[in-house]
Amino acid sequence: MKISNLIFAGFFFILILFSITTYVNYRQFEKVKEDNAWLVRSQMIIRTLGRLQRNILDMESGLRGYLLTGEPIFLSPYDSAARENEIMFYELDSMIALTSEKNDELNKIRLLHHTWLTEFAEPLIIAKKNVDQSDSSYQVFRSLYYDQLARKTEANIRSEIKHNFREFSEQEYLLREQRKTILEASVASTSIISFALTSMSLLVGGAIAFYIARAISGRINHMVSLAENIAGGNYQVQIEDTKRDELSNLSLSLNNMARILQENISELERKNNELDRFAYVVSHDLKAPLRGIENVTSWIEEDYGDILPEKVTEYLQLMQGRIYRMENLIDGILRVSRVGRGKKVIEEVDTRILLQEIIEMIAPSSAFKVSLPEDMPVFYADKVSLQQVFINLISNAIKYHDKGQGNVVISWKDVPDYYEFNIKDDGPGIEPRYHEKIFVIFQTLQERDTVESTGVGLAIVKKILEDKRGSIRVESKKGKGAAFVFQWPKDERELTF
Numbered sequence: 477m478k479i480s481n482l483i484f485a486g487f488f489f490i491l492i493l494f495s496i497t498t499y500v501n502y503r504q505f506e507k508v509k510e511d512n513a514w515l516v517r518s519q520m521i522i523r524t525l526g527r528l529q530r531n532i533l534d535m536e537s538g539l540r541g542y543l544l545t546g547e548p549i550f551l552s553p554y555d556s557a558a559r560e561n562e563i564m565f566y567e568l569d570s571m572i573a574l575t576s577e578k579n580d581e582l583n584k585i586r587l588l589h590h591t592w593l594t595e596f597a598e599p600l601i602i603a604k605k606n607v608d609q610s611d612s613s614y615q616v617f618r619s620l621y622y623d624q625l626a627r628k629t630e631a632n633i634r635s636e637i638k639h640n641f642r643e644f645s646e647q648e649y650l651l652r653e654q655r656k657t658i659l660e661a662s663v664a665s666t667s668i669i670s671f672a673l674t675s676m677s678l679l680v681g682g683a684i685a686f687y688i689a690r691a692i693s694g695r696i697n698h699m700v701s702l703a704e705n706i707a708g709g710n711y712q713v714q715i716e717d718t719k720r721d722e723l724s725n726l727s728l729s730l731n732n733m734a735r736i737l738q739e740n741i742s743e744l745e746r747k748n749n750e751l752d753r754f755a756y757v758v759s760h761d762l763k764a765p766l767r768g769i770e771n772v773t774s775w776i777e778e779d780y781g782d783i784l785p786e787k788v789t790e791y792l793q794l795m796q797g798r799i800y801r802m803e804n805l806i807d808g809i810l811r812v813s814r815v816g817r818g819k820k821v822i823e824e825v826d827t828r829i830l831l832q833e834i835i836e837m838i839a840p841s842s843a844f845k846v847s848l849p850e851d852m853p854v855f856y857a858d859k860v861s862l863q864q865v866f867i868n869l870i871s872n873a874i875k876y877h878d879k880g881q882g883n884v885v886i887s888w889k890d891v892p893d894y895y896e897f898n899i900k901d902d903g904p905g906i907e908p909r910y911h912e913k914i915f916v917i918f919q920t921l922q923e924r925d926t927v928e929s930t931g932v933g934l935a936i937v938k939k940i941l942e943d944k945r946g947s948i949r950v951e952s953k954k955g956k957g958a959a960f961v962f963q964w965p966k967d968e969r970e971l972t973f
Contacts (some may be wrong), residue, residue, distance in 0.1 A: 486684035490677055497673035504666035511659040518652050521571050521578075522645065528564045529641050531557035532589060536634065539597050541605055551601070561589070581644040585637055592633045702730050770799045820858045822968045827897075828852035830859065831886060834866050840874050843881035852888060853895050856967050861940050866899075868933040869960050873901035895944065895966055900959040906952040914950065937962070944968070 534557045541550030565586055573580050603617035702714075714731050773792050776784070784792075828848060835846050873884045887898045906914065915938045941948050941962055952958035 482690060486681070486688065490684070493673060493680065494675040494799050495592045497670060497677065500669050500673065501666065504662060504669070507662050508659060508666065511655055511662060514655050514658070515652060517571055518648060518655070521568060522648055524564050524567055524571075525641065525644060525648075526584075526907070528561060528568070531561050531564070532637065534611060535561075535597070539600070543600060546604060546607070546788045554597075572851075576861050578644060578647060581640055581647070585640045585644070588633055588637045588640065592630065592637070596633065645947060699727065699730055702734065770796060772798075820968075821860070822856050823859055823861050825857045825860075826852070826854045826856060827895075831866060832865060834863060838867065838871055838874070844877070844884065845882075846870065846884045846886065849888065853890070853966075855895065856963065856969050858944070858968055861944070862964060863939050865962065865964075866897075866942055868937050869899045869962075872933060873899060873903065873958070873960075876903060877901065878904040891963065893966060896961060896962040896963045898959055898961050900957065902957040905954045905956045906950060906958050907954045908952075911950045911952070915948070 534553045538550045538552070538554035538557070541547070542554070565582075568582055569579075572582060600617070607617050714734065773795055777789070779793055828851075831848055831852070840846060870884060870886075874882070883902050885898075885900045888898070889896050889898075915934050938948055941964075944965055946963045946965060948960065948962040949960055950960055
C-alpha cells in the first residue's frame with residue numbers, strides 16, 4: 477500500500493470520527509438548547525400565572541371595598557387588573573401548546589373568571605351604582621348580594637379558581653423538574669460521548685501516526701546508512717526493500733546511484749591509473765633524449781674542452797642549464813598531476829612546531845628573518861599537504877626577494893570553519909594585474925635566467941587548497957611587498973572528498 481494512500485486513509489478515518497463527534501455535539505447542543513428554552517418559557521408561564529392570580533385577588537379585594545363603601549376609588553385596581561388579565565391570558569395562550577393539558581387548566585381558569593365577572597361582579601357593581609337612585613334599587617342590590625352569599629356562588633368560584641391555579645402550578649413545576657432532569661442527563665451524556673469520541677480519534681490518530689512514523693523512519697534510517705556508506709567510499713551497499721510505495725522508488729534510486737557511483741569510481745580509478753602510467757611514460761620518454769643531449773654536451777666538454785672557443789663553451793653551459801630546467805619542468809608536471817590523488821593521512825598538527833621544522837629545512841641565510849606568533853592553532857589536517865603549502869610560500873618569499881636581507885612575517889586568524897594564514901614579506905611586491913597569473917602553471921614574473929624557477933610552486937599550492945575546499949589570494953602592490961593569504965579547514969575529519 478502506498479504511503480500516501482495510508483496517510484490519506486488514516487486522515488479520512490480521523491476526519492470521520494471528528495465529523496461524528498461534531499454531529500453528536502451539535503445534536504446534543506440543539507437538545508440542550510431546546511430544553512433550556514423550555515425552562516425559560518416555563519419560568520415566564522409561572523411568572524405570568526402568578527401575576528394573573530394576584531390580579532384576580534386584587535379584583536376581588538377592590539370589589540369588596542366598593543360594595544362595602546360605595547367609593548369608586550376601589551374600582552380602580554379592579555378595572556386595571558381586568559384589562560391586564562386579558563393581555564396575560566393571551567400571553568399564556570401563546571406560551572402553552574393547544575394540545576397540552578395545561579391549556580385545559582387555563583381554559584377552566586379563564587371560564588371561571590369570566591363566570592365570576594358576568595354572574596357576580598358586574599351585576600353587583602351595576603346594582604351598587606344604582607342604590608342611591610331609589611329604595612327599590614337598594615332592595616334590588618341587597619336581594620342580589622345576599623342571594624349570592626346564600627348560594628355561595630362567588631365563594632365556590634373563587635375556591636375553584638384557586639384550586640385550578642394550584643393544579644396548574646404544580647403541573648408546571650413537575651414538568652420543570654422532569655425537563656431539568658432531562659437537561660442534566662443531556663449535558664452529562666454529551667460530555668461523555670464527546671470525550672469518548674475525541675479520545676478515540678486521538679488514540680486512532682496517534683496509532684496511525686506512530687505506525688506511519690515507525691514504518692517510514694526505519695526505512696529512512698536504512699537510506700541514511702546507505703548514504704553514509706557511500707560518503708565513506710563504500711559504493712557496493714544496497715537496500716533491500718520489498719514494499720511497493722514511494723520510498724521503494726527512492727530506495728531503488730539510491731541503489732542505482734550507488735551502483736552508478738561504483739561504476740564511475742572504478743572507471744575514474746582506472747583512468748587515474750592510466751594517467752599515472754601515461755605521465756610516467758611521458759616523463760621517461762621526454763627525459764631520455766634530454767639525458768642523451770646532456771651526455772653529448774658532457775662528452776664535447778670532456779674531449780674538446782681545451783680547444784673549444786669560449787663562446788661555444790658558454791653555449792654548451794647554457795644548453796646544460798636548459799636541459800636541467802626542462803627536467804625540472806617535467807618533474808613539476810608530475811607533481812601537479814599527483815596533487816590530491818595520494819592517500820591522505822589526517823593527524824593532529826601543531827602549526828607552530830610544523831613551521832619551525834619547515835624553517836629549519838629551508839635554512840634561510842642570516843640576512844632573512846622569519847617571524848612566528850607565539851600562539852598558533854592545533855588542529856586535525858593533512859600534514860604533508862599543509863607542509864607543502866607553507867614550504868612553497870615561504871621559499872618563494874625568500875627566493876624572489878630583491879634585497880640582500882628581508883623579513884617574512886607569518887600570522888593567522890580564526891574565521892568560520894577555517895583558519896586563515898598570512899605569509900607577508902617586504903620584497904619587490906607584485907602588480908595587481910599579475911595577481912591571478914602567478915597561480916597558473918609555468919608562469920613566473922622573473923627572467924628564467926635570473927632566478928631558476930619552474931613556475932609550478934604556486935600552481936601546486938592553489939590545487940592543494942582547492943582540493944581542501946580552501947582558497948588563496950595575494951595582497952600586494954609593486955614595491956610594497958606581498959602577502960599570500962590562504963584558508964585551511966579547521967578539521968579535515970569532517971570533510972567528505
